[in-house]
Amino acid sequence: MSQRQWRLTRRGFLISAGLLGGGLALGVRLGWPEVQLKIAEFAEAASPTSFGGASANPTAWFELTPQGRLRLYLPKVEMGQGVMTALTQLAAEELGIAPAQIEVVQASTAQGIRDLFGTAGSTTVVSLFKPLREAAAAMREMLLAAASAQLKVEPAALALSAEGVFVQKHPARRIAFSDLLAQTSKWEVPERVPLKSPEQWRFIGASVPRLDLRDKVTGAAVYGYDVRLPGMLYGAVLRPPTLEARLRRVDTSAAERLPNVRKVVVDLGAGFVGVVATSRAAAQQAIAAIRAEWDEGRRWEQEDIDRIVTVGDEGGVVIQRVGDALSELQRGVSLQAEYRTPFAIQTPLEAQAAAADVRPDRATVWVSTQSAALVQQQVARAVGLREDQVEVFPTFLGGGFGRKSGWSEVAVEAARLSKAVGAPVHVGWSRAEELQHGFIRPPTHHRLSARLQDGRVVAIQHEQASGNVLLSFVPGIARGVVGADFGATRGATIRYAIPHRRTIAWRKDLPVRTGPWRGLGLVANTFAVESFMDELAHLAGADPLAFRLAHLPNDAWGRRMAAVLRAAAERAGWGKPAPQGRARGIACSTDVDTVVAQVAEVSLEGDSLRVHRITLAMDCGLVVNPDGVRTQAEGGVMWGGGSALLEEASVRNGQLVATNFDRYPLLSIDRAPDVEVILLDTLRDGQPRGVGEPPMGPTAAAIANALFALTGRRVRQLPITPTRVRAALSA
Amino acid sequence: MELLVNGQRRQVSDESVLVWALRDELGLTGTKIGCGIGLCGACTVIVDGQAVRSCITPVRAVSGKSILTIEGLAKGGTLHPVQQAFIDYQVPQCGWCMSGQIMSAVALLEQNPRASEREVLAAMSRNLCRCGCYVRIRAAVLDAQRKILARKEGNA
Numbered sequence: 001m002s003q004r005q006w007r008l009t010r011r012g013f014l015i016s017a018g019l020l021g022g023g024l025a026l027g028v029r030l031g032w033p034e035v036q037l038k039i040a041e042f043a044e045a046a047s048p049t050s051f052g053g054a055s056a057n058p059t060a061w062f063e064l065t066p067q068g069r070l071r072l073y074l075p076k077v078e079m080g081q082g083v084m085t086a087l088t089q090l091a092a093e094e095l096g097i098a099p100a101q102i103e104v105v106q107a108s109t110a111q112g113i114r115d116l117f118g119t120a121g122s123t124t125v126v127s128l129f130k131p132l133r134e135a136a137a138a139m140r141e142m143l144l145a146a147a148s149a150q151l152k153v154e155p156a157a158l159a160l161s162a163e164g165v166f167v168q169k170h171p172a173r174r175i176a177f178s179d180l181l182a183q184t185s186k187w188e189v190p191e192r193v194p195l196k197s198p199e200q201w202r203f204i205g206a207s208v209p210r211l212d213l214r215d216k217v218t219g220a221a222v223y224g225y226d227v228r229l230p231g232m233l234y235g236a237v238l239r240p241p242t243l244e245a246r247l248r249r250v251d252t253s254a255a256e257r258l259p260n261v262r263k264v265v266v267d268l269g270a271g272f273v274g275v276v277a278t279s280r281a282a283a284q285q286a287i288a289a290i291r292a293e294w295d296e297g298r299r300w301e302q303e304d305i306d307r308i309v310t311v312g313d314e315g316g317v318v319i320q321r322v323g324d325a326l327s328e329l330q331r332g333v334s335l336q337a338e339y340r341t342p343f344a345i346q347t348p349l350e351a352q353a354a355a356a357d358v359r360p361d362r363a364t365v366w367v368s369t370q371s372a373a374l375v376q377q378q379v380a381r382a383v384g385l386r387e388d389q390v391e392v393f394p395t396f397l398g399g400g401f402g403r404k405s406g407w408s409e410v411a412v413e414a415a416r417l418s419k420a421v422g423a424p425v426h427v428g429w430s431r432a433e434e435l436q437h438g439f440i441r442p443p444t445h446h447r448l449s450a451r452l453q454d455g456r457v458v459a460i461q462h463e464q465a466s467g468n469v470l471l472s473f474v475p476g477i478a479r480g481v482v483g484a485d486f487g488a489t490r491g492a493t494i495r496y497a498i499p500h501r502r503t504i505a506w507r508k509d510l511p512v513r514t515g516p517w518r519g520l521g522l523v524a525n526t527f528a529v530e531s532f533m534d535e536l537a538h539l540a541g542a543d544p545l546a547f548r549l550a551h552l553p554n555d556a557w558g559r560r561m562a563a564v565l566r567a568a569a570e571r572a573g574w575g576k577p578a579p580q581g582r583a584r585g586i587a588c589s590t591d592v593d594t595v596v597a598q599v600a601e602v603s604l605e606g607d608s609l610r611v612h613r614i615t616l617a618m619d620c621g622l623v624v625n626p627d628g629v630r631t632q633a634e635g636g637v638m639w640g641g642g643s644a645l646l647e648e649a650s651v652r653n654g655q656l657v658a659t660n661f662d663r664y665p666l667l668s669i670d671r672a673p674d675v676e677v678i679l680l681d682t683l684r685d686g687q688p689r690g691v692g693e694p695p696m697g698p699t700a701a702a703i704a705n706a707l708f709a710l711t712g713r714r715v716r717q718l719p720i721t722p723t724r725v726r727a728a729l730s731a
Numbered sequence: 732m733e734l735l736v737n738g739q740r741r742q743v744s745d746e747s748v749l750v751w752a753l754r755d756e757l758g759l760t761g762t763k764i765g766c767g768i769g770l771c772g773a774c775t776v777i778v779d780g781q782a783v784r785s786c787i788t789p790v791r792a793v794s795g796k797s798i799l800t801i802e803g804l805a806k807g808g809t810l811h812p813v814q815q816a817f818i819d820y821q822v823p824q825c826g827w828c829m830s831g832q833i834m835s836a837v838a839l840l841e842q843n844p845r846a847s848e849r850e851v852l853a854a855m856s857r858n859l860c861r862c863g864c865y866v867r868i869r870a871a872v873l874d875a876q877r878k879i880l881a882r883k884e885g886n887a
């Protein structure tokens with residue numbers, strides 16, 4: 001583990017002089033993004049220490065390695081969203097060397113990852129945009145000053161290369177970083193650290209190619225499932241047959257007699273039964289040979305759950321109140337409609353996986369996780385070590401989507417088994433485990449009511465019920481005081497300039513574990529609100545685009561929404577006839593300060609809805625890597641499209657039904673729409689905004705609205721399956 | 732049991748399923764695992780020129796045959812045109828499905844070099860990508876197809 005001693009400078013940087021095996025380092029500590037502060041607040045109410053305070057160590061830092069290279073330790077993980085490249089671009093800009101020339105290292109918990117929020121919520125580039133550039137600029141200034149003293153040339157006449165510092169006019173006059181290292185203990189962080197102005201930028205705003213792609217097309221990239229350690233064994237864990245099953249008795253004698261089994265671990269109190277074997281197949285066989293007796297609990301059915309997830313009883317929390325919608329609606333409701341979205345499963349293509357090496361006095365864990373610092377806490381607790389004795393190395397993630405945030409069951413399983421057997425153990429979940437035993441997206445129910453007057457909406461109410469999203473991770477005591485789940489209600493409030501608005505949310509505890517899914521409540525809430533706006537437009541006899549534009553607020557939000565709506569509509573040919581047999585629908589959403597509008601073009605093949613094209617316009621402020629943002633938008637559309645057409649999990653006979661992709665189908669390339677992405681920056685305030693989740697928002701609503709435009713029938717329940725289309729057409 | 736993997740003779744235990752023999756026994760972790768029952772394509776390798784789902788292939792079924800995995804696709808540092816196209820179009824997001832996507836595309840373009848766009852989509856539809864890279868997978872495979880054809884015609 002790194003044992004650096006950090007010293008805080010006047011400007012708030014952290015500096016650490018060269019030590020044995022490590023050169024000079026400079027870093028910054030990050031503030032917490034807003035949502036993280038919220039979580040901390042809630043959690044602190046229950047257990048004051050769990051979210052920790054400011055740490056003495058930096059979260060993002062540069063190191064001048066003893067080999068004379070510049071290395072950047074990344075405090076966020078690469079799960080396909082391109083942060084490794086985007087963050088390196090920020091650093092490269094200030095260092096003045098190409099992104100590919102910086103050595104980029106994923107920090108472990110001992111090296112920088114300390115924030116319990118992890119990599120989530122589309123916050124990475126936003127939160128690091130300034131601090132990372134400042135750290136890079138300070139590093140640059142220190143290197144230039146040191147080289148200046150040696151070369152006897154003004155710092156302003158010098159520049160950095162990958163290996164050292166050179167005189168700009170005479171590149172042959174240079175000094176290698178390795179020759180500067182000896183002096184580093186005397187270095188001071190400069191008082192003034194000027195950041196480059198946007199006109200000087202070469203890398204920010206450029207579609208710099210992803211740094212991790214060569215390894216990802218040659219099979220060289222190492223993910224959690226790929227970790228291999230000398231002497232590593234394989235673990236597997238017994239899973240309960242039902243949602244509420246409690247282990248009563250277990251007979252492991254047959255499993256223990258199997259030839260390749262090294263250890264069977266039983267902890268009845270914790271309901272944990274695991275095995276360690278010399279291969280995955282042997283571990284699975286051993287699990288199959290265990291005879292367990294369970295209290296199976298209630299045999300839940302999907303209908304029971306849908307009944308729970310229903311709006312309208314006591315206990316709702318009002319999360320938006322503008323004017324007096326209730327009184328206005330009492331004077332008459334022009335339209336009321338109900339919508340539902342189902343359980344859905346993140347199911348990243350790389351299932352949960354971790355390798356753990358637990359020794360008496362320390363533990364090392366390699367894991368595919370969005371939340372390394374939480375895993376560190378969990379593992380420490382599970383194997384009885386202090387947190388500082390546990391180091392967690394996040395690997396590349398084969399997809400995260402919220403499933404690899406928060407708790408990591410698999411890291412704890414690997415750690416417990418490693419401790420028991422005294423050797424490194426790898427545990428990789430199967431697809432069935434991933435689909436039946438993780439936490440998943442909760443179902444939602446929405447009732448919207450509105451009153452129209454002279455073609456305008458004067459009052460609207462959104463009643464929303466959802467299973468827990470973020471509050472599943474907050475201790476029960478705190479949950480009691482919190483009220484609404486701010487994850488579940490993402491996208492639920494009404495942004496339109498309607499004089500009387502009310503949004504009320506119900507949080508429902510369910511027998512199925514639920515938690516974050518890409519965008520949290522965004523897809524469900526936008527589906528409901530934007531379908532309903534469409535219904536109101538048709539009731540008012542207005543064009544859905546014109547109706548939305550007519551209801552935009554007269555502020556920055558309204559201007560940004562107008563810009564994306566107009567841009568998407570124009571590019572999609574809104575107002576012109578669609579190709580034969582097709583129709584278009586429009587929707588928009590606002591999320592993490594990013595505004596998105598989409599136009600869907602659909603047709604029917606029999607009862608099956610086909611989405612041909614999505615035209616997406618997004619205002620996400622300053623864009624660090626345009627091609628990277630487009631990629632995120634394209635992926636977001638596929639997520640929105642999958643939710644719109646296919647994704648639905650359900651409970652039968654006390655258990656989640658699907659165990660593989662046959663019963664939980666994902667969107668495939670032959671059903672994927674064309675996607676066109678338009679990027680706007682209307683505010684031009686130099687601030688980037690989140691792009692990982694917002695693009696998913698409007699897709700399902702735009703598709704449902706297009707189906708209505710095509711058929712005059714509306715499907716108010718996701719996914720829009722052939723059965724539901726048939727029912728709507730024959731109703 | 733002996734397997735011929737990327738031109739090398741390697742020993743694996745004869746009870747194994749190919750994907751685990753490659754990954755856990757031989758350390759060739761470039762071949763991924765997604766579903767374990769032949770539905771997602773993440774584990775695709777090429778056996779005697781055919782795309783094969785290694786998660787449902789016992790090693791016994793492929794002994795003596797020539798197995799190509801993602802690690803053996805580039806020739807002396809030069810990427811295969813499909814790999815190069817996947818970089819040119821910046822296709823991978825998380826990358827977990829990509830070995831399978833690339834191996835499926837390589838096998839398809841070898842067997843049916845003039846596959847129509849519809850045939851390409853039909854063949855690739857059995858390779859799932861949870862990150863939703865489909866727009867770019869399509870563009871990259873079609874681009875690789877053009878380049879492979881152009882090169883063949885140039886040589887002819």
Ligand code: FES
Pocket residue numbers: 763764765766767768769770771772773774775784785786787
């Ligand atoms: S892992 Fe083999 S097809 Fe999915």
Ligand code: FES
Pocket residue numbers: 080349398399823824825826827828829859860861862863864
């Ligand atoms: S790139 Fe992530 S599954 Fe395809």
